[in-house]
Amino acid sequence: MSFISRERIVYIMIVEPCSSTSLLSNNHRTQKYLKNRFHMSMNKPSIKQNNHLSTNENRTDDDYGGGGNSEICSKITNGDNRKSRSNNHNRGNDPTRWWLVHFIQRFIADPKRTLTRSRSATDATRFLRHIQTRISPAIKCDSVYEESSTNTKRRNNNCDQNQISLYTRMRSQSVPINSICSPNHQLLSLQRQAGTLTRSSSVHDLHRHEVFRANELDFGPIIGQGFYGIARTVTFRKTGQIMVMKETKTFDKEAQKIFVKEVQVLKRLKHPNVLHFMGLLLDKDNQMCFLVDYIAGGTLKNIIHDLSIPLTWLQRLRYAKDIAAGMEYLHSCNIIHRDLNSSNCLVKSNGQVVVADFGLSRINLDEDDDYVTTQMNDGTSSSLSSFRRDQRSTSTTITSNGNIVVVRPKTRRQILKDRQRYTVVGSPYWMAPEMLKGQCYDERVDIFSFGIMLCEIIGRVQADPDYLPRTQDFGLNVHLFNQKYCSKDCPKQFIAIAIACCDINPDSRPAFCVSHPWLEALALSVETGYLQEKKFIIMSCTKVQSTNQTINNFSAAVLPSSTCAEGGSVGRRVLASRPNGSIIKSIEFAKTNDDKGLQIKHDIIHQFLREHNLSWSITLHMNILYVQLPKELCAGSKEKFVSLLEFADDTLHCKKVIIYFNKARSDRAIVVKTFMFLGFHVLSPDNTLMQTIDKQAEELYMVYLIDGDE
């Protein structure tokens, strides 16, 4: 279907026409809103819209037409090549397997280039089918091997030993993504050629391999259908593991593109809040299918809109936090989801949410890609940290009425990215205003979609503008939303985050690496019930020159009110590590300022530090323990830190513990903002309460007071 807008011709693909009832309601206001404002026919929740007339030379949207794989192509048709492979075969190398291995390797490493411009997706499917028919004898032979690997006699009857060991080696080569992507690939290949691979790298090892065969699976019922594909459960016979198989409904090019994109994105990702890719299934009805984790709880949409299911604020905050964590990861991998909505988030039986459905997502393939790949595999690349640094330079202001204003200086890359014009895709209810208006956009469209989801979660309201009040410029009608859907018991910070994410101005939306810690801290605060009581003190670094001075200044600057502050990456862990979230108790220590007693305690704690290989800078002064955190806190060091606090709690009987960060900590500002946002008190250098946080935050130290009962 197409219609002409003022600016251009827009092609719209109608998706799921049967789901149109709410949108095609007689509600005149909504119809007018949808017609006049959304500029598109929305008798479906999801669209893909191509700007065919766009002549913007900066347009860099995904183009599957390019990058033909001449290598594969020439090898298929080139008789000489085949012959030479046959020669290999004579030496024990099966050419059909070689082709399959080669194709799978390439497909897993780079589906976009494997199913190419010169070869349509349908051609690629035919190609695959062709390969499959040729390899069936080989698979049979291998099946016997798989079934009776311990039965050498039987194995030898069916397939000669050379072939088996070769096959094992080649199948192993074909599968692991890491080996293909990693710089160690060549080394691994060499190792394999040298026959060093073991049986443990079998195709049946789910965690290491990603190729399944139909005869290994029991096919269950269809559990859902999207526009492009069908999802059904399958059970891996050997382990009984249930997975979901997604297959394209048709062989048309568009569906194949979506399929390829989803695999291309999924295979790169590894995060607890992102749907896990299990592998490819190659011989199911000659169709290409892929397998993902089965998520038993269904879609988030179904849960939040089923009012018979009670949802506490804590549970809702956890949903929000999980999505933010998954999205933070995706953005750190330079992936824009573009179709984030409550149907595309699935809830596990333990309540954890995973982000799914990457068919419409976009990977920014730029100079950082190598780093991104590394990071995805080991989670520790410098590109991720630099990305976070960029993001954390965001300056956030929380106004007195709870609104959040985010001012983020644009990097050169962002400015370049901002100029890009991508395809308009996604589900219109969740779609960011800039995308709806056909303007240039970037990853912040996902933050808007997330904001709409937060509104759904908070108000248990449909995203449909018939229900969720919107403004004429596609923003959120904050006033009406507050009035109609925000109950009094909803944490006001939760609402504030939702509103901030729905800001019409992308610059004002908090990045996921900002909203994630907010939501995490908020969830923990709600869980422990400390939100209202906590106070948080931040000292200016101008007061911290040396350890001694630090102590004096800190002592002088402690708020003379009842303060009990815990939070942030450290405090949350302290809380989380304690049963029932109980705070560190105030245990009297050194009732008198007995120097000898103090010295003994000092010795005890330093012995503890040595024994536990802790590198904290610790000073005991009077009855206060001062802990300076090291520059970087890795996960392990945080745990050690918790053990230190517990040790101090149990043995040193400190009246309070003051913890401060090293000035060089890069995430200081964001943690400060998080705690301001959570309602902690922040002291400015002149000891007055700060109302807003500005770039001064970069100059601040953090202080946690644990159960300081002054």
Ligand SMILES: Nc1ncnc2c1ncn2[C@@H]1O[C@H](COP(=O)(O)OP(=O)(O)OP(=O)(O)O)[C@@H](O)[C@H]1O
């Ligand atoms: N991994 C999974 N675990 C459990 N259920 C799933 C899984 N993947 C999909 N489903 C179910 O199958 C349905 C269809 O999923 P599918 O991804 O094919 O389409 P969709 O995401 O709903 O729509 P579209 O692809 O058009 O955006 C989902 O709505 C969900 O209920």
